[in-house]
Amino acid sequence: MPDPLYFCELLPNIKQVSVSIDSQDGEIPTSVGLHPSKRALTVKYGAQAVHIMLPTPIDSPSTTFAPAKTYRFPASQTYLSSGEYECSSGPVQDPWEASFLFPECSIRCIACTTVVIPGGRIRKWKNLPSEHWADMMDLWHCHKPHDKDGNSEGSRYSGVGRIVAESTVGLVDPMYFLLRREDCENVAFEQTRPYEAETVACQICNVPLGIVDSKADGIRLMKWSLSLGLGSFKENGDEMLDSYTLPQWLSAHLQLLVDNTGQRKFLIKPGASILSHQHLDGSGKRIEEGNEGVHIWVFNPNTLITRSEKPTPTRAVKVYYQRVTSKGEVEGLGDIETVYLPQAVYGRFERLLEEGNATLPKDLRTWAGAWKGGWLERF
Template sequence: MPDPLYFCELLPNIKQVSVSIESEDGEIPSSVGLHPSKRALTVRYGTRTTHIMLPTPVDSPSITLPPAKTYRLSASQTYLSAGEYDVLSDRVQDPWDASFLSPWSSFCCVACTTTIVPRGRIQKWKNLPSEHWADMMDLWHCHKPHNKDGDSEGSRYSGVGRIVAEHTVGLVDPMYFLLRKEDCDNTGIEQTGSNEAETVICQLCNVPLGIVDAKADGVRLMKWSLSLGLGSLKYNVDEMLDSYTLPQWLSAHLQYLVDNTGQRKFLIKPGASILSQQHLDGSGERTEEVCEGLHIWVFNPNTLVTRSEKPTPTRAVKVYYQKLISKEELDGLGDIETVYLPRIIHNRFERLLEEVNTSLPKELRTWAGSWKGGWLERF
């Protein structure tokens, strides 16, 4: 008989650890005890024993627990106030921002390691402001500029202050780099039709790397498509490569949206790019006409989890989601922040959530009828 499926989550607001256990035949454990380390439960099914690792130590008045499939245990107050938990729970700075990069930094295709941005090509890295900055200017000013007819020109900030890619300068967004096309090697352009954002691809393996940002006279290279070279211009040695998983980049983007919009629910649709002005996908179909999307609820942006597949504590974003496939469902959401991901990434995101959902104990897979449970590993 295989080991039971389990999922444990720290609930930081109420300082508890939620535990869900599911055996293959739905059997309730014959006995459950707290391990002396208080970091695990010892679960017995007859003569068979297994251990369930917890995301944090717990405090329990008794070493023996009543046999059950679910538990709510008090997280150790001593541990929560200790430095070890602070390291795990504190907001981690998103990697590869301008302060982390230097002229020695290089980037390769994550799929085939072909050099895309050579060392020494970019002399200066600058962080980009939020993509909503021009819209916020309209709110910050008490006295907006007016034209000669007396009409407000607040809506023209984005045109006046548009961001343009510069030669040998890398502009850094949490999700992408904005560069001049001539500063990139081994890239090609995949035509997608008139008035559409063209796709930047790796010339060697044809993997999509980003899009052409015609408005900014440059290209957006998505961070999840790249590996960072950790070598040095001073030494002619094989350089190590640093990269992160797609779930980590997606969870960082959700956290970024929560921080910058004050919202927790978003509609994720397939489109040319994140927050693209054109909202077009590579098939030539306008995204506005595609009646599909993922309704995402960021339920807990920062938690710790342990699970059957990975018993060590993992930083995660807990989400609920709904797959929407009709115009009526999309219209029923009302006024909601819409986020566009390249179609290939949108499809991978959907598959990722489905895989995570099926790996959970059955009682955690759905909530309130129409919501499916899921989570994303985060930085």
């Protein structure tokens, strides 16, 4: 008999650990016992024993449990108040923010490690303000400026203090670097449609690295397409590199959206880069878009999970999602924040959700009929 699928999740709000077990043929375990460490279950199917690792230790007066497919256990209060738990679940500093970077750092293509920004080229790194800073000015000011007719000019804040890329200065957003074009090397530029921003690609392997940001007189290099050279070198002369996975960057972006908008549900669509206005034509009107998209619900932005494929505790974002394929379905979502991803990244995003869903026990793959269960690893 093949090993069963299992998925375990810490439910931090109620301080419980959820366990779901699914054998390939739907068989119920013959016995379930708690390992002496309280960090695993020993599940037996006849003579076969399988160890199911838990995301946290559990508190239980019993060491044996009635055979079932799902369980809820109280998480260990001692563990939840420990420094180990704080380290594994507490706030994470955004990778590669300005305080982490220094002039010796280089930026490279993640696929072929070609140098895009050589070490020493950027003399200073500075964090960018939130993308929504201009929108928040209405809330920050009690007395907004008015024109001569008494009309509020709050909407004109967006033109005040326009952020512009500076030579030899790296401006750092949680998702991208904003840089001057002349500070970059080994990059190529391509414009596929008249109304879209130019794509920035690696000149060697042609992997998309970002877009041209004409409003800021610079280019945005997306962090998920990059490796960071740390300015120190191995014995063979290769620079030590730092990089993260696409799921980690995407989950960080979802967390950023939750924090900035106060919403948990978003419509993810292909065809544009994040916050780039690629879908705006010269008149400022949104052009006709396709109806393809993913309606995603960030159900738990920060949890610990273990699963069959990776038994070590992993930080993750738990999501539910629905495919959207028609204009009626899009309109039925009402007033919802739309987030655009480059087509290639959107395709990988969809695959990541589907692959995650396929690793779940059958009972967790769907919820309330229309929603599919999924998750993304996070920093």
